[in-house]
Each structure stands twice: as C-alpha cells, then as structure tokens.
Amino acid sequence: METAESPDSAENPEAADTPAAAATPEPAATDGKPPRRRRRKLLLTFGVLVAILGLAAAAGAVYVSSVPTPNAITLRESTVVYYSDGKTVMARLGQQNRTIIDTTKLPPYVAWAVMSAEDRTFETNPGVDFKGLVRGVVGSNDGPGASTITMQYARIAADITGATGPDVAVMAWKFDDEYSKQQIMDMYLNTVYFGRGAYGIEAAAYAYFAKSAKSLTLPEAMVLAGVIKSPGDGAFDPSVNLDTAKDRWNFIRAGLSEAPLKKLPADETAKLTYPTVFVKWSPETPATGSGLDEPTGLIVQQVLAELRQLPEFKxxxxxxxxxxxxxxxxxxxxxxxxxxxxxxxxxxxxSLLYGQPKTLQAAVVAIEPGTGRVLAYYGGHNGMGADFASWYYDAQGEPTGYGAHPPGSTAHVYGLATALRNGISLKSYWSADKIKTFPASGRDATRPVRNRSSAACQPTCTLLEATKAQLTVPFFGLTEQLGAKNVIDMARNAGIRDMWSYTGDERKRVDLRDAGADLTTFGTEVGIGQYPVTVLDQANAMATFAQGVRAEAHFVKQVTKVGAVVHAEKLPDAGANRILSDNALNDLAYALKQPLPDGQDAALALGTWQYAASPVDNAHAWAVGYTRNLAVAVWTGNTGKEQPLRLKNGALIYGGTIPGPIFREFVVRATDALHLTHKPFGQPVFLGDQAAGNTPAPK
Incomplete structure (x- = not known):
C-alpha cells in the first residue's frame, strides 16, 4: 500500500509511490543490550531532537525574526507580450516562465490534487516533517527531508534568498505560524516547478493544457499535481512517460477519497478518467520558448526599447x-x-523573395494613420538578428539595428509636401534636363545631377509630371529653391525622426527632433533621397500624409500588472499636430495616386538608390504610400554590404519589382483583414502659384 504522505520532489523522488518497506528486525543481542551501531544511532537521534528543540527556542528570540518571509521574497515572474487583441501571445520573457495569480479564485480541487500528491495532512500538520528531519540526520542520503508542502515552499524560498541548512525548517515553522494554510498554498502554487520550464500553476496550465489554471478540470489538475514529484526529468509528464504519469495520477485519485484527505466520495473519484488531450512535448524541444527567435522577436526588442524610455521603466x-x-x-x-x-x-x-538570392532582404512596416500604432512590422526573419526596418536601444543602452537606407526618389514626397505648404503649385514648371549642374549646391560639371528615368515632358516638366516620372533633376532644383532645411523640417514634422549623414565612408545618426541637431551636414541631396532614413519612419510619415495629423509611431498599447494599468498609449487629439491643410493633402494624394486591385484610392511613391557609381544597378528599392486608413513602407536591399540588386534570373530590381507588389498586395489583404472601409481621397484644387517653378512654361 502506498504511503499517504509524499516527500518533497527534490529531496526524495522515489518514496511517495513506493510501497511501505516491510520492517526488518535487528539481530537479537546476546547480552540483552541493543547492538552498538543501533545504540549510537539512538543517541544521535536523541541529540538531534534536543538540538531541534533548542534551535526552536533560540530562534524565538533572534533567529526566526531574521528569516525572510514571503513578503520579503521577490519572485521572477515572466512578462508576456501580446498582440493587439490582448489575448494572442507573441512572446514570453524572463528567466522563469511564471505568472503569479490569485489562487483563491481557482477551483478548490486544484489545491486538493496537490495535497493528495504532495502532503495529505497539509491542512492539519504543523508545517514541518520532524521524522524527515531526523531521517536526514541519522542516515538518509537525501539530506533533510521536506515532505510537507510548507517545507517544500520553504526550500524554494531558501533557494531564492540564499538561506541554507536549518533555515529551511525555521522558515517552515515561521510560515506556518504567521500565515494561514490558504496563504501558504497560494505561495506554493505560484512558485513550485512543474517541468517544461513552467513555474507556478498558471504557467503550468498553459504549458500542459494551453489554458488558464482557472479553466482546469479536476483530472487535468491531477496531472499537474503529479509532475511536481519529479519535474526536471519528465518522469511523470504524459508526453514523456504516459504509464508512470497514469500511475501517479491514480495514486492522487485514491488520496482524494481516502483518509486523511477525504475530499471526494470514492464513487465520484472512480468516475474520473485520465485526460487524453494535452500539449505534446519533448525534453529535446521544450514547448515554452520565449519566441524571441521568431521574426516577431524584433517587435519585442522595439517594445522593450520603447518601454525603457518611459518614466515608469527608465x-x-x-x-x-x-x-x-x-x-x-x-x-x-x-x-x-x-x-x-x-x-x-x-x-x-x-513570398516575393522566396527562392531569390539569399543576400536579398525585405522590410515592411504598416501604421494606422491618426494614431501612430504600428500594425505590422517585419525587419528580418531572425528575431535575434539584424533589424532592417529600424533601430532600437538594447538593454545596455546601445543603439542596435540596420534599418536605415537611402530613400531615393521616395524622398520626393517631402519636397512635394514642402512645396505645397509654401504655395508652389503642382502645375509649376521645372527644368528636367537629363543632366544638369547646380553650382550653388556644389554640383558643378564634375558632379552633375542626372535623371535615371525619362518622361515625354522633358526638358521642361510640371511638378506633377516630375512626380509621376520620378525625375531627379526637377526635385533637386525644387529642394535648392526651398532650402534643404525646410525640406528636412517637413520630413521631421511628418515623422522622420532620424536621418544619417556621411563623413567620408562613416555614417552618423542625427536626431532631427533635437533642437540643437547639426543639420549643416545635409545638403540639397536630401530632396533626392541620398541620406538614409528608417522604414519605420517612412511609414509614420506616410501615415501623417494620409490624414494630415502627426502621431508618434509606437508599439505599446498598454502595460498592466495584476490588472492595474502601469502604462497606456497617448494618442493625439483630433486636429493636433496638423502639418498640411486639407487642400494641400488632396493635391499631394492626387500627385501620388495609383490604382489598387480592389479599387480603393492609394498614394504610392516608388524609388531606388543606385549601387556605388553604377549608372544601371540599384542597391536599395522602395515603395512607400498610404490609403486614408493605412500607411505602409517597404524596402528591399541586401543583408550585408551594398551590392547590385538583382533577381535570380539576373533582372534588375526597381521599386516596382518587389517593393511595389508587396505594398499593393499587403494593402489589399490588410484592408480586408482589418475590416477597413474604402475612403476616397478628396479632389485636387491645384493650390499655389503656377509660376513658382525654376523655368518658364514651354511655348
């Protein structure tokens, strides 16, 4: 018959299910006295008991008061990152997978199952197993026994606080004296290890049954109680050893109806059946991974970086x-x-990059206009690797990430918006020669500006025509006339937080939001996209142009702990941070308007930046744009050093080769998935001065 009381799993993993050993009598003494070995053990046992009693008395004055109570113990509790629905888990963080809950809200049979497995006299015992202590001193190889739940918890607390030896017993006495049995059970259920990397009943319920502990059935609770005995090796894990797991489960079932526990009638426990549905698991492939190695791991890094800058966490x-x-x-x-x-x-x-050269890399960011919420973010397949969509501060405060790339002709959007704000019409005319010098900007005959595309309107084009044809020369001339600083101001106001300048081959990040930032390193080339920006910032700027209201791009909607709100996002007020009038926004959208397969209005700018000095090859390709509901930026480049962008068949990659199709497909599918209503752009008014260009209208 199995013993009614199960010893601590860490100290004696074999005893609880082992039939009681038959008593073996000592050999009879020839002189009427006990053998010398037994006499020594009795004396030692007596000495241990005296020592224990003496220890208890001394502790009452000084020692016990110095032993930490649960209030002084800080448990590592896993932080869980969710998608926007607050239910779907993205990643679990922390050194231990633990979620502390109020176990008084659990079905009572959860505690009953644990008592039946680990300590059937829990509700009546004094918290310490004196027999176990004596056993440990007089000959047990397992050390001091700790069969009660209170002592098991004391050992956990001792491990956390660094207490050793007799402290465990003293802590158990103190806990039992100062806390109710319900409180001790609550502490125990939130701390004990259940295997599979799960600490505490809530993490265990998800690890084994993919549900919260409050939803556990009695048979499921019995499975979890069973693994406590030997959690590290999976000895009672149904995925590892189903037979021993069932034996342990049957032992617990018997204890529920037998004395001293007797929580349920025997005929009721007899009807219980072992669960057939549980999360499959193998020691070689743990099921409780953090998720940081997934592509969404880069989102988690952005989340952590964002939180570390907030007053609540800084x-x-x-x-x-x-x-x-x-x-x-x-x-x-x-x-x-x-x-x-x-x-x-x-x-x-x-995917559009599947089967293409392994050096090719894409990045995609989608933002909700008006709120700045990042709805989708892809910076690379390896969540522990490089982020090609942006950068972030790591745990040591070091900037990390590779997501800054020259935007090429997608930067025309900022010059175009600046022109509209300054009263320059889309119908104004600009020089569009194939090659043109701009001495005032340092672009003389040795460094002329070239158009890499052509249009029927050349050599003189309207600003609208130059936008449609992605002509470089007209936008260089526009930026020179507006002033590079004014174009940078527009980019910053729209959402470009950082821009990288060049000093020789070295790049330097410049925070455009810093009032003292040195902008003299940026020349007129800002209007043609020479200076790198991030995919995240480009998406945020497009979100601003979608509705005219600037919102800070952010990844965190809310942070709570035990139901209390620690941090909540701050959204802009309606009409706040407005950077363009409705008429200017309508003209801008008209200049960028491109049809989508689902028929909704979209504004789209394509762009490339050349590879080195090559007149043909590109190193970066972009597609950035927006609907009234969604803003998206897509980049394609290389994972390592810059090199020519080419498909597997050798074809050149442009903005319309990979980024453009990704943009269109994403917007169409996301609009449907997010249940967004198609909203048309307003009609253009062609505001501004048509004579404000740098060349007269053609005759």
Missing amino acids: GKEPGFIENGGFKIVTTIDAAAEDIALSLADETRRG
Whole structure:
C-alpha cells in the first residue's frame, strides 16, 4: 500500500509511490543490550531532537525574526507580450516562465490534487516533517527531508534568498505560524516547478493544457499535481512517460477519497478518467520558448526599447521588465503581421523573395494613420538578428539595428509636401534636363545631377509630371529653391525622426527632433533621397500624409500588472499636430495616386538608390504610400554590404519589382483583414502659384 504522505520532489523522488518497506528486525543481542551501531544511532537521534528543540527556542528570540518571509521574497515572474487583441501571445520573457495569480479564485480541487500528491495532512500538520528531519540526520542520503508542502515552499524560498541548512525548517515553522494554510498554498502554487520550464500553476496550465489554471478540470489538475514529484526529468509528464504519469495520477485519485484527505466520495473519484488531450512535448524541444527567435522577436526588442524610455521603466535594473510579471499589449495586429510575413519573409514559400538570392532582404512596416500604432512590422526573419526596418536601444543602452537606407526618389514626397505648404503649385514648371549642374549646391560639371528615368515632358516638366516620372533633376532644383532645411523640417514634422549623414565612408545618426541637431551636414541631396532614413519612419510619415495629423509611431498599447494599468498609449487629439491643410493633402494624394486591385484610392511613391557609381544597378528599392486608413513602407536591399540588386534570373530590381507588389498586395489583404472601409481621397484644387517653378512654361 502506498504511503499517504509524499516527500518533497527534490529531496526524495522515489518514496511517495513506493510501497511501505516491510520492517526488518535487528539481530537479537546476546547480552540483552541493543547492538552498538543501533545504540549510537539512538543517541544521535536523541541529540538531534534536543538540538531541534533548542534551535526552536533560540530562534524565538533572534533567529526566526531574521528569516525572510514571503513578503520579503521577490519572485521572477515572466512578462508576456501580446498582440493587439490582448489575448494572442507573441512572446514570453524572463528567466522563469511564471505568472503569479490569485489562487483563491481557482477551483478548490486544484489545491486538493496537490495535497493528495504532495502532503495529505497539509491542512492539519504543523508545517514541518520532524521524522524527515531526523531521517536526514541519522542516515538518509537525501539530506533533510521536506515532505510537507510548507517545507517544500520553504526550500524554494531558501533557494531564492540564499538561506541554507536549518533555515529551511525555521522558515517552515515561521510560515506556518504567521500565515494561514490558504496563504501558504497560494505561495506554493505560484512558485513550485512543474517541468517544461513552467513555474507556478498558471504557467503550468498553459504549458500542459494551453489554458488558464482557472479553466482546469479536476483530472487535468491531477496531472499537474503529479509532475511536481519529479519535474526536471519528465518522469511523470504524459508526453514523456504516459504509464508512470497514469500511475501517479491514480495514486492522487485514491488520496482524494481516502483518509486523511477525504475530499471526494470514492464513487465520484472512480468516475474520473485520465485526460487524453494535452500539449505534446519533448525534453529535446521544450514547448515554452520565449519566441524571441521568431521574426516577431524584433517587435519585442522595439517594445522593450520603447518601454525603457518611459518614466515608469527608465533607469530600472536590467531584467526589470522581463522578470516583472507585466502584461504588455502591443499595437501589432496578428492578421496584418501574418500578411506582412507571408509577403516579405524570404523563408516563406509564396513570398516575393522566396527562392531569390539569399543576400536579398525585405522590410515592411504598416501604421494606422491618426494614431501612430504600428500594425505590422517585419525587419528580418531572425528575431535575434539584424533589424532592417529600424533601430532600437538594447538593454545596455546601445543603439542596435540596420534599418536605415537611402530613400531615393521616395524622398520626393517631402519636397512635394514642402512645396505645397509654401504655395508652389503642382502645375509649376521645372527644368528636367537629363543632366544638369547646380553650382550653388556644389554640383558643378564634375558632379552633375542626372535623371535615371525619362518622361515625354522633358526638358521642361510640371511638378506633377516630375512626380509621376520620378525625375531627379526637377526635385533637386525644387529642394535648392526651398532650402534643404525646410525640406528636412517637413520630413521631421511628418515623422522622420532620424536621418544619417556621411563623413567620408562613416555614417552618423542625427536626431532631427533635437533642437540643437547639426543639420549643416545635409545638403540639397536630401530632396533626392541620398541620406538614409528608417522604414519605420517612412511609414509614420506616410501615415501623417494620409490624414494630415502627426502621431508618434509606437508599439505599446498598454502595460498592466495584476490588472492595474502601469502604462497606456497617448494618442493625439483630433486636429493636433496638423502639418498640411486639407487642400494641400488632396493635391499631394492626387500627385501620388495609383490604382489598387480592389479599387480603393492609394498614394504610392516608388524609388531606388543606385549601387556605388553604377549608372544601371540599384542597391536599395522602395515603395512607400498610404490609403486614408493605412500607411505602409517597404524596402528591399541586401543583408550585408551594398551590392547590385538583382533577381535570380539576373533582372534588375526597381521599386516596382518587389517593393511595389508587396505594398499593393499587403494593402489589399490588410484592408480586408482589418475590416477597413474604402475612403476616397478628396479632389485636387491645384493650390499655389503656377509660376513658382525654376523655368518658364514651354511655348
């Protein structure tokens, strides 16, 4: 018959299910006295008991008061990152997978199952197994026994605080004296290890049954209680050893109806059946991974970087967020994110980069106009690797990421918006020669500006025609006339937070939001897209142009802990941060308007930046744009050093080769997935001065 009380799993993993050993009598003494070995053991046992009693008395004055109580113990609790619905898990963070809950809200049979497995006299015992202590001193190879739940918890607390030896027993006495049995059970259920990397009942319920502990059935609770005995090796894990797991489960079932526990009638427990549905698991492939190695791992890095800059988290010790037990709800929509991955992740069959040269890399960012919420973000397949969509501060405060790329002719959007704000009409005329010098900007005959595309309107084109044809010369002339600083101001106001300048071959990030930022390193070339910007900032700028209201791009919607809000996003007021009038926005959208397959209005700018001095090859290709509901930026380049962008068949890559199709497909599919209503752009009014160009109208 099995013993009614199960020893601590860490100390005696074999005893609880082992039939009681038959008593073996000592050999009879020939002189009427006990053998010398037994006499020594009795004396030692007596000494141990005296020592224990003496220890208890001394502790009452000084020692016990110095032993930490649960209130003084800080548990590492996993932080969980969710998609925008607050339910779908993106990643679990922290050194231990633990979620602390109020276990008083669990079905009572969860605690019953654990008592039946680990300590059937829990509700009546004094918290310490004196027999176990004596056993440990007088000969047990397992050390001091700790069969009660209270002592098991004391050992966990001792490990956390660094207490050793007798402290465990003293802590158990103190806990049992100062806390109710319900409180001790709550502490225990939130701390004990259940295997599969899961600490505490809530993490275990998800690890084994993919549900919250409050939803556990009694048979499921019994499975979890069973693994506590030997959690590290999976000995009672149904995925590892189903037979022993069932034996352990049957032992627990018997204890529920037997004395001393007797929580349920025997006929009721007899009807219980072992669960057939549980999460499959193998020790070689743990099921509780953090998710940081997935593409969404880069989103998590952005989330952590964003939080570390907030007053609620700034200056906290490393790991504070990850081990703090926070619930982080991101702005990322799960459906939109999956669409982005399906189109841009080079490892996914069906994506536009699948089967192409391995050096090719894409990045996609989608933002909700008016709020700044990042709805989808793809910066690379390896969440632990390089981020090609933006950059972030890591845990050490170091800037990390590779997501800054020359925007090429997509930068024309900022010059165009600046022109509209300054009263220059889309119908104004600009020199569009194939090659042109601009001495005032340092572009003399040795460094002329060239158009890499052509249009029927040349050599004189309207600003509208130059926009449609992506002509470089007219926009260089426009930027020279407006002033590079004014174009940068527009870009900053729209959402470009950082721009990289060049000093020789060295790039330097310039925070455009810094009032003291040195902008003298940026020349007229800003209007033709020479200076790198991030994919994230480009998407945010497009979101501003979609509605005319600037909002800060952000990844975090809300952070809570135990139901209390720690941080909530701050959205702009309606009409706040407006940078262009409605008429200017309508003219801008008209200049960029491109049809989408679903018939909705979209504004789209394509662009490239050349490879080195090549007149043919490109190193970067872009597509940036927006509808009234959605703003998207797409970049394609190389994973390492710049090199010519070419498809597997050798064809050149332009903005319309990969980025453009990704943009169109993403917008169409995301509009449907997000249930967005098609909203047309307003009619153009062609505001401004038609004579404001740098060349007269052709005759």
